[in-house]
Amino acid sequence: MPARPRPPAAKVAIHPLTPGRWPDLAKLFGPRGACAGCWCTWWRLPRAEWTAGKGEGNRRRLERYVKAGNVPGLIAYAGGEPVGWVAVEPRAAYPTLDRSRTLARVDDAPVWSLSCFFVARPHRGRGMTRALVEAAVRHARARGARIVEAYPVEYRGDVADAWVYTGAASTFLDLGFVEVARRSASRPIVRRAVGRGGAG
DSSP states (O other), rough: OOOOOOOOSOEEEEEEEOOGGGGHHHHHHTTTTTTTOTTTTTTTSSSHHHHHHHTHHHHHHHHHHTTTTTOOOOOOOEETTTEEEEEEEGGOOHHHHHTTTSOOOSSOOEEEEEEEEOOOOOGGTTHHHHHHHHHHHHHHTTTSSSSEEEEOOOOOOOOOOOGGOOOOOHHHHHHHOEEEEEEETEEEEEEEETTTOOOO
Protein backbone atom coordinates (compact mmCIF):
# COMPACT_ATOMS: atom_id res chain seq x y z
CA MET A 1 0.00 0.00 0.00
CA PRO A 2 1.26 3.53 -0.71
CA ALA A 3 2.24 5.54 2.32
CA ARG A 4 -0.43 7.83 3.64
CA PRO A 5 0.32 11.55 3.19
CA ARG A 6 1.58 13.12 6.36
CA PRO A 7 -0.62 15.78 7.93
CA PRO A 8 0.29 19.37 7.05
CA ALA A 9 2.73 21.21 9.25
CA ALA A 10 1.51 23.74 11.76
CA LYS A 11 1.14 27.28 10.49
CA VAL A 12 4.54 28.36 9.24
CA ALA A 13 6.18 31.78 9.57
CA ILE A 14 9.23 32.46 7.40
CA HIS A 15 11.71 35.28 8.04
CA PRO A 16 15.06 36.49 6.68
CA LEU A 17 18.02 35.29 8.71
CA THR A 18 19.21 38.33 10.67
CA PRO A 19 21.85 38.42 13.41
CA GLY A 20 19.13 38.19 16.04
CA ARG A 21 17.89 34.94 14.50
CA TRP A 22 21.32 33.32 14.31
CA PRO A 23 20.74 31.19 17.47
CA ASP A 24 17.63 29.77 15.80
CA LEU A 25 19.60 28.67 12.74
CA ALA A 26 22.28 27.14 14.98
CA LYS A 27 19.55 25.22 16.82
CA LEU A 28 18.00 24.02 13.55
CA PHE A 29 21.30 22.92 12.03
CA GLY A 30 22.45 21.23 15.22
CA PRO A 31 25.94 19.89 15.95
CA ARG A 32 26.34 18.52 12.40
CA GLY A 33 25.76 21.92 10.85
CA ALA A 34 22.75 20.56 8.92
CA CYS A 35 24.91 17.96 7.15
CA ALA A 36 28.54 16.86 7.57
CA GLY A 37 29.69 20.15 9.08
CA CYS A 38 28.57 22.15 6.05
CA TRP A 39 26.79 25.08 7.68
CA CYS A 40 25.47 25.97 4.21
CA THR A 41 28.90 26.93 2.92
CA TRP A 42 29.31 24.25 0.22
CA TRP A 43 28.49 26.55 -2.70
CA ARG A 44 30.50 29.45 -1.23
CA LEU A 45 33.97 27.98 -0.80
CA PRO A 46 36.67 26.18 -2.79
CA ARG A 47 36.57 22.47 -1.97
CA ALA A 48 39.82 22.46 0.03
CA GLU A 49 38.73 25.45 2.11
CA TRP A 50 35.31 23.90 2.75
CA THR A 51 36.88 20.62 3.84
CA ALA A 52 39.36 22.35 6.12
CA GLY A 53 36.53 24.27 7.79
CA LYS A 54 34.07 21.36 8.20
CA GLY A 55 32.24 21.84 11.44
CA GLU A 56 33.29 24.71 13.65
CA GLY A 57 35.23 26.61 10.98
CA ASN A 58 32.30 26.71 8.60
CA ARG A 59 29.94 27.63 11.43
CA ARG A 60 32.10 30.61 12.36
CA ARG A 61 32.35 31.67 8.73
CA LEU A 62 28.59 31.72 8.23
CA GLU A 63 28.00 33.41 11.59
CA ARG A 64 30.44 36.20 10.70
CA TYR A 65 28.71 36.63 7.35
CA VAL A 66 25.31 37.01 9.01
CA LYS A 67 26.55 39.30 11.77
CA ALA A 68 28.13 41.55 9.14
CA GLY A 69 24.60 42.30 7.94
CA ASN A 70 24.31 39.86 5.04
CA VAL A 71 21.13 37.82 4.60
CA PRO A 72 22.06 34.39 3.20
CA GLY A 73 18.57 32.96 3.36
CA LEU A 74 15.30 32.48 5.17
CA ILE A 75 14.38 30.50 8.24
CA ALA A 76 10.97 28.87 8.80
CA TYR A 77 9.23 28.50 12.14
CA ALA A 78 6.34 26.29 13.23
CA GLY A 79 4.95 26.67 16.71
CA GLY A 80 7.72 29.18 17.40
CA GLU A 81 10.44 26.60 16.71
CA PRO A 82 12.92 26.80 13.80
CA VAL A 83 12.05 24.00 11.38
CA GLY A 84 13.32 24.91 7.90
CA TRP A 85 15.93 26.81 5.92
CA VAL A 86 16.43 27.98 2.34
CA ALA A 87 19.60 29.66 1.07
CA VAL A 88 18.82 32.40 -1.46
CA GLU A 89 21.09 35.18 -2.69
CA PRO A 90 22.40 36.57 -5.98
CA ARG A 91 24.27 33.81 -7.80
CA ALA A 92 27.58 35.63 -7.27
CA ALA A 93 27.41 34.54 -3.62
CA TYR A 94 27.95 30.93 -4.76
CA PRO A 95 31.17 30.78 -6.81
CA THR A 96 31.28 26.97 -6.58
CA LEU A 97 28.33 26.87 -8.98
CA ASP A 98 30.53 28.37 -11.67
CA ARG A 99 33.17 25.71 -11.08
CA SER A 100 30.61 22.98 -11.79
CA ARG A 101 30.28 21.77 -15.37
CA THR A 102 26.74 20.65 -14.59
CA LEU A 103 25.58 23.89 -12.94
CA ALA A 104 27.69 26.49 -14.76
CA ARG A 105 25.97 29.67 -15.92
CA VAL A 106 23.39 29.30 -18.64
CA ASP A 107 23.89 32.87 -19.86
CA ASP A 108 24.83 36.32 -18.58
CA ALA A 109 21.41 37.13 -17.10
CA PRO A 110 21.62 38.32 -13.48
CA VAL A 111 19.86 35.70 -11.38
CA TRP A 112 19.17 34.99 -7.75
CA SER A 113 19.89 31.39 -6.77
CA LEU A 114 17.97 29.07 -4.45
CA SER A 115 20.93 26.90 -3.62
CA CYS A 116 20.07 24.78 -0.61
CA PHE A 117 17.33 23.58 1.76
CA PHE A 118 17.29 22.00 5.18
CA VAL A 119 14.11 20.84 6.92
CA ALA A 120 13.93 19.32 10.40
CA ARG A 121 13.09 15.64 10.15
CA PRO A 122 9.62 15.80 11.80
CA HIS A 123 8.56 18.39 9.21
CA ARG A 124 9.72 16.62 6.05
CA GLY A 125 7.08 15.50 3.59
CA ARG A 126 4.62 18.19 4.72
CA GLY A 127 5.09 20.88 2.10
CA MET A 128 7.81 22.79 3.95
CA THR A 129 10.15 22.99 0.94
CA ARG A 130 7.32 24.34 -1.19
CA ALA A 131 6.60 27.05 1.39
CA LEU A 132 10.29 27.94 1.51
CA VAL A 133 10.51 28.22 -2.29
CA GLU A 134 7.52 30.55 -2.41
CA ALA A 135 8.94 32.70 0.38
CA ALA A 136 12.36 32.81 -1.27
CA VAL A 137 10.84 33.99 -4.55
CA ARG A 138 9.01 36.80 -2.74
CA HIS A 139 12.19 37.73 -0.86
CA ALA A 140 14.28 37.88 -4.05
CA ARG A 141 11.64 39.84 -5.96
CA ALA A 142 11.38 42.40 -3.17
CA ARG A 143 15.13 42.94 -3.46
CA GLY A 144 15.07 43.55 -7.17
CA ALA A 145 15.49 40.07 -8.63
CA ARG A 146 14.17 39.53 -12.13
CA ILE A 147 14.97 35.85 -12.40
CA VAL A 148 15.18 33.20 -9.69
CA GLU A 149 17.18 30.09 -10.55
CA ALA A 150 17.48 26.71 -8.83
CA TYR A 151 19.38 23.45 -9.24
CA PRO A 152 17.07 20.66 -8.11
CA VAL A 153 17.39 16.91 -8.38
CA GLU A 154 15.12 14.89 -10.62
CA TYR A 155 15.11 11.42 -9.16
CA ARG A 156 13.25 8.15 -9.56
CA GLY A 157 12.66 5.85 -6.64
CA ASP A 158 13.82 6.36 -3.07
CA VAL A 159 16.66 8.79 -2.51
CA ALA A 160 18.20 9.74 0.81
CA ASP A 161 17.23 13.23 1.99
CA ALA A 162 20.90 14.25 2.05
CA TRP A 163 21.04 13.96 -1.75
CA VAL A 164 18.07 16.26 -2.32
CA TYR A 165 19.44 19.28 -0.48
CA THR A 166 18.85 21.47 -3.54
CA GLY A 167 15.18 20.42 -3.72
CA ALA A 168 13.18 18.13 -5.97
CA ALA A 169 12.58 19.20 -9.56
CA SER A 170 8.86 18.46 -9.30
CA THR A 171 8.45 21.02 -6.50
CA PHE A 172 9.89 23.81 -8.66
CA LEU A 173 7.99 22.85 -11.79
CA ASP A 174 4.73 22.84 -9.82
CA LEU A 175 5.54 26.40 -8.70
CA GLY A 176 6.02 27.85 -12.18
CA PHE A 177 9.73 27.29 -12.74
CA VAL A 178 10.79 26.08 -16.18
CA GLU A 179 13.80 24.04 -17.19
CA VAL A 180 16.40 26.09 -19.06
CA ALA A 181 19.36 23.70 -19.16
CA ARG A 182 20.28 20.11 -18.38
CA ARG A 183 23.85 18.88 -18.51
CA SER A 184 23.20 15.84 -16.34
CA ALA A 185 20.33 13.37 -16.49
CA SER A 186 19.24 14.13 -12.95
CA ARG A 187 20.23 17.81 -12.49
CA PRO A 188 18.19 20.35 -14.46
CA ILE A 189 18.63 24.09 -14.05
CA VAL A 190 15.25 25.77 -13.61
CA ARG A 191 14.18 29.39 -13.61
CA ARG A 192 11.19 31.55 -12.80
CA ALA A 193 10.79 35.11 -14.04
CA VAL A 194 9.76 37.29 -11.13
CA GLY A 195 10.30 40.86 -12.25
CA ARG A 196 10.09 43.16 -15.24
CA GLY A 197 12.65 42.12 -17.80
CA GLY A 198 12.94 38.58 -16.47
CA ALA A 199 13.11 35.67 -18.83
CA GLY A 200 11.82 32.19 -18.12
